[in-house]
Amino acid sequence: MTAAGFDSTPHSETTESGAQPSAPSIGVFDSGFGGLTVLRSLLERIPSASYTYLGDTARLPYGAKSQATVARYAVSSAKFLVEEQGAEYLVIACNTASALALDEIRASVSVPVLGVVETGANAAQASSRTGDVLVVATAATVESHAYAAACRERGLRALEKACPLLVPLVEEGWIDHPVTREVLSIYLSELMQQTHDAGLMPDTLVLGCTHYPLLRPLIERSVPASLHVIDSAEVTAAQVAEALCAPKDTASAVKPASRFFATDSVSKFRALGSRFLGRPIEGVELVNLGG
Amino acid sequence: MTAAGFDSTPHSETTESGAQPSAPSIGVFDSGFGGLTVLRSLLERIPSASYTYLGDTARLPYGAKSQATVARYAVSSAKFLVEEQGAEYLVIACNTASALALDEIRASVSVPVLGVVETGANAAQASSRTGDVLVVATAATVESHAYAAACRERGLRALEKACPLLVPLVEEGWIDHPVTREVLSIYLSELMQQTHDAGLMPDTLVLGCTHYPLLRPLIERSVPASLHVIDSAEVTAAQVAEALCAPKDTASAVKPASRFFATDSVSKFRALGSRFLGRPIEGVELVNLGG
Incomplete structure (x- = not known):
């Protein structure tokens, strides 16, 4: 997967087996739990994708912090999703990071990045x-x-x-x-x-x-x-689907795969996050990004 | 100044000039601005002391974070106040850090530590x-x-x-x-x-x-x-004064000295902090503790 704009990477090719269209790997990033409303909409709209969600809960909320600090946190989070988790697309489901650090995030990773702003x-x-x-x-x-x-x-x-x-x-x-x-x-x-x-x-x-x-x-x-x-959340999912040329009729056919990472208490993430995702969250993994 | 309990370090000795009692150097730590209510009470109760306040604003709030994360942040903040700023006493004016990390803070520095809990x-x-x-x-x-x-x-x-x-x-x-x-x-x-x-x-x-x-x-x-x-805030100031055997009648005689450090936006610290301190804050210095 090479770096490319969201609008230039349609996922209509078949795999080597020829049986299935390839499932795009989408990284979703927020400082905390709020971005799970975006993931919720993405799961409904593009159920064929696989998702990796990162909540930078040890350093939340970004809202009260300066541009330089937010950019530093967001770039390390974006790199984790792309370089360590193999995300091929990045959705910045955090208004503060989208508002203050989208250019820095785009400059730091080699995949398409879309922000909620x-x-x-x-x-x-x-x-x-x-x-x-x-x-x-x-x-x-x-x-x-x-x-x-x-x-x-x-x-x-x-x-x-x-x-x-x-x-x-x-x-x-x-x-x-x-x-x-x-x-x-x-x-x-x-x-x-x-x-x-x-x-x-x-x-x-x-x-x-x-x-x-x-x-x-x-x-x-x-x-x-x-x-x-x-x-x-809803319009972000719609625009990601459009960029990926995701078909609209796969909802019942495929069970989406999601992994969840948090930089702080995974039990808190499970408990609070379920309210935002609208379904139970299992298997949250702890990751240390420094700080 | 050696490590000692709050109740064993009376500050009644005179300086070499013999003119003034020595002014204790008190470090006050909080994750953000709230601890300024404690500093406000300290300034009223022990105006002869010199104060260094650190708000770890880049990593606030501690309240939603795990014990391990809070301890890591609080220890680095305490070390900054003692090792780099020369605080001889440490007041943990942060309920979360006092609740979750007082033992770790006490183990990490060689001065008396008092927490608001x-x-x-x-x-x-x-x-x-x-x-x-x-x-x-x-x-x-x-x-x-x-x-x-x-x-x-x-x-x-x-x-x-x-x-x-x-x-x-x-x-x-x-x-x-x-x-x-x-x-x-x-x-x-x-x-x-x-x-x-x-x-x-x-x-x-x-x-x-x-x-x-x-x-x-x-x-x-x-x-x-x-x-x-x-x-x-009030009772913490009273107990610090008691531990230091601070006289009660110096209020009008001495102008207290305070320095302020924040790990994030100093302009925000000045603006929001003044409400908690009850007086204008000037000269906030930015410090990077990592993260």
Whole structure:
């Protein structure tokens, strides 16, 4: 497998036996558990692939750390997935790493790399008619203005809003809870006020954090019906499938293979991660990347 | 300065000039900003000391990490403060590190070490008449049962309650906010129910997280008046002062000297840290401890 763009490596060739199309090996990386929502969507959309997921749980969260630190952590994680685990494609399912370190990751490995910021911005471009887009994300992602930059490159105007309490609320398991509804209501009313003040006419809301797909039903009930909500996990899986020319009808035919690595407590990873993956996680392996 | 217990190194000797008592050099360590509430209390109680504060912000939070990882991080931080910065006393102002790694830290440095778990338990012992104590803390501190163990050693029964949302609420700046009051009310009513179910008669509530002193007024208004609230920052400063035989009347005479180190973004440290220290922070220095 040589280095190539996602759009130039169709997996339609047969193996030496001629019996099966080759199964692409996809590495999925996040600082923690949130990226499992992306893996969940990938498993549904491309069940024929084999997956290696790495959660850099010993060094999470990336959100509060500087660009230099995030880049150092993300590059060592990407190298582990490609050089040691043989991933042929890399999905950066971590908004902070995608926002702050995508160039460094691409420069450090020899396989195609796709990050959730660009897949979210691509989906926003396909969705928006008015050209005005809202983005909710963690404080670090918003401070990086990565979504605004990616949207601007695509001719869109983006208003970004930091929602720092949503991740801890999801991790507390308060998914459909009065406090979460209240916090969301405060954040969204602030966002609507800022939208009004800026004179924007948004028709699209990007969930710019991999924890937020778990709040998608609550968020969709809380925003005007005119706003199309983009779930970054779902659109990332769709764009990976498109790049790999993955057939859509293999869902029932193949059982996907997944391996899980974490840089800290594997038992915690199993327990917390299952909520994000939507199914039990077995066999998490511990890996030491330094630090 | 040789290694010695906190209670055996009084600082009443004069310097060669005979003019001033020697100023002890105290290292204060936390994974992030919370320990600044302990430094704030130390600065008020022992203004004659010189302080070196290290926030291991590149690797925070410790709360979600395993014992082995926390010990590795805490030991490297302690060695930095003692071996490179010349601290003669070490205050572990981090509940997770105190709970999980105090023995490893003590074994790795040659100066007296005091951790906030033991100072909190000491204060609970001095406060409680019924022998029943409540502790609120992060999930990791509660899972370690370090407070329960420290209380048991002192003849107390402790009921511990994890309050994972309080740290992010403090960091969001929602100190006296309706959502914080609601979250606190949920946590405290669960705690009171557990107290009732366990047949306890508590008269003392330990704030087992260095973020919680900022919520102390709200917590004191939310619990029965019969509960004495122990602020771990305040009692830690008092016990360090006692161990050092620090005089109580130097507050106005001496301007304390402090140096600040962080393992990640120093600008973020300055901005967020000032809220915890209660005064502006200038001159934060970046240090790389690996990872």
